[in-house]
Amino acid sequence: MSASERKIAYLAPALTALESTFVYDELLGLEKRGWRVLPVSVHRPTRYLVGHDDLLSRTHYLYEGGSLTSVLRGVVALIGRRKNYKAGTAWFWADVKSVGWHDGAKLAFQFLAACRLADLLVRNRCTHLHIHFAHVPTQIGMYGAALAGVPFTVMAHANDLFERGLLLNTKAQRTKKFLTISEFNHAYLVSRGVSPSDVAVVRCGVSFPERVGKACFESQGRPRVGTLGRLVEKKGMDVLLRAAARLRSAGHDFELSIAGDGPLREKLEAMVVSLQLQESVRFLGGLPHSEVRDWMHGLDVFVLACKPDSQGDMDGIPVVLMEAMSQQVPVVSTRLSGIPELVIDGQTGLLAQPGDDEDLAWKLHEMLASARTRERLAMAGEQHVRSEFGQDVNLDRLIRHIERDET
Numbered sequence: 001m002s003a004s005e006r007k008i009a010y011l012a013p014a015l016t017a018l019e020s021t022f023v024y025d026e027l028l029g030l031e032k033r034g035w036r037v038l039p040v041s042v043h044r045p046t047r048y049l050v051g052h053d054d055l056l057s058r059t060h061y062l063y064e065g066g067s068l069t070s071v072l073r074g075v076v077a078l079i080g081r082r083k084n085y086k087a088g089t090a091w092f093w094a095d096v097k098s099v100g101w102h103d104g105a106k107l108a109f110q111f112l113a114a115c116r117l118a119d120l121l122v123r124n125r126c127t128h129l130h131i132h133f134a135h136v137p138t139q140i141g142m143y144g145a146a147l148a149g150v151p152f153t154v155m156a157h158a159n160d161l162f163e164r165g166l167l168l169n170t171k172a173q174r175t176k177k178f179l180t181i182s183e184f185n186h187a188y189l190v191s192r193g194v195s196p197s198d199v200a201v202v203r204c205g206v207s208f209p210e211r212v213g214k215a216c217f218e219s220q221g222r223p224r225v226g227t228l229g230r231l232v233e234k235k236g237m238d239v240l241l242r243a244a245a246r247l248r249s250a251g252h253d254f255e256l257s258i259a260g261d262g263p264l265r266e267k268l269e270a271m272v273v274s275l276q277l278q279e280s281v282r283f284l285g286g287l288p289h290s291e292v293r294d295w296m297h298g299l300d301v302f303v304l305a306c307k308p309d310s311q312g313d314m315d316g317i318p319v320v321l322m323e324a325m326s327q328q329v330p331v332v333s334t335r336l337s338g339i340p341e342l343v344i345d346g347q348t349g350l351l352a353q354p355g356d357d358e359d360l361a362w363k364l365h366e367m368l369a370s371a372r373t374r375e376r377l378a379m380a381g382e383q384h385v386r387s388e389f390g391q392d393v394n395l396d397r398l399i400r401h402i403e404r405d406e407t
Helices: 021-032 053-057 067-080 086-099 101-123 136-148 168-174 183-191 237-249 265-274 289-297 319-326 357-369 371-388 391-403
Strands: 007-012 036-041 128-132 152-156 177-180 199-201 224-228 255-259 281-285 301-303 331-334 350-352
Touching (some): 021 036, 021 391, 036 101, 067 101, 086 101, 086 168, 128 391, 136 168, 152 391, 177 391, 183 199, 224 237, 224 289, 237 255, 237 357, 289 319, 301 357, 319 371, 350 357, 357 371
Parallel strands (some): 007 036, 007 128, 128 152, 224 255
């Protein structure tokens, strides 16, 4: 069956939210290759990504209308699927017995959403369901796929495994392939009892175009350091500010730009004052995705000080690191999760220990002190990100798993 003859449904937590650009890029990348895609979202996001109005207008939202409306619509859809509900309901009851009634009550709500999803899959003649994130979207998607009689694949990321990893082994057994973004995650899943044969690595491919011309790595006045991410605990912005204070005390003059917003902004702004960094640190707020590339071109170093948060949540392989590397910007990050697969310490970037502001300050010093180091790491980083984390190579990997064993 050719790409134009099949229709694949995409299910994600919140299309088109600001935080999930890698999902839209992958979806749109498949459409550019001739695939027909039905976009489905669990929630309607509160903050939309600018420039994706067409995708927004054709996305179906399963939870729209409130809880009661979702339940009623799910019941109606279940009645409509009464001739084909055995597989989905069998999975559902088996899962409720496995997890108990507390989580089982949540699964019941998700099962009703799955009935609506199944109706969408059948009415749109979808031949496959691809699900991003292994928690709620997969708990909805696996029942919906079974009710509709279509195969499905899952892409697992970070929080959905480390903090919300319900029924991982069961989900992996039911999928055509359980995909994840890193070898670190692959090993974690195996440690949780998932069969290695059920899991494969497919990266979140970066789609930024190549930088026109070569970046300049010689000093152009005051060095410019930048970071971009949601202002939450796991991004390590507090560690970065303490590292910046160490650099200032050691005599470094630099400008640190923090792009992004979040619940810790007020606390971090107060920290800047207490560390006497007002002349060195700027908060830019949320940066539209369309402006990220130009902003990165103005940086001498990009840094992301990821760490585990107090609940055990942590990043997988942040896409923003791939984007920076694709633009010949040298990067500093931390030895966490799958990050060392992207930022190979001393080869494609520099890595510090998570939560260690002294180590992070030293790595930043190494970058800022040597234009030759910045150039060497940036050029190797760009080559690595395009060969291993580029969108085309990872779309090829994804398509192979979707098409595997098709007749």
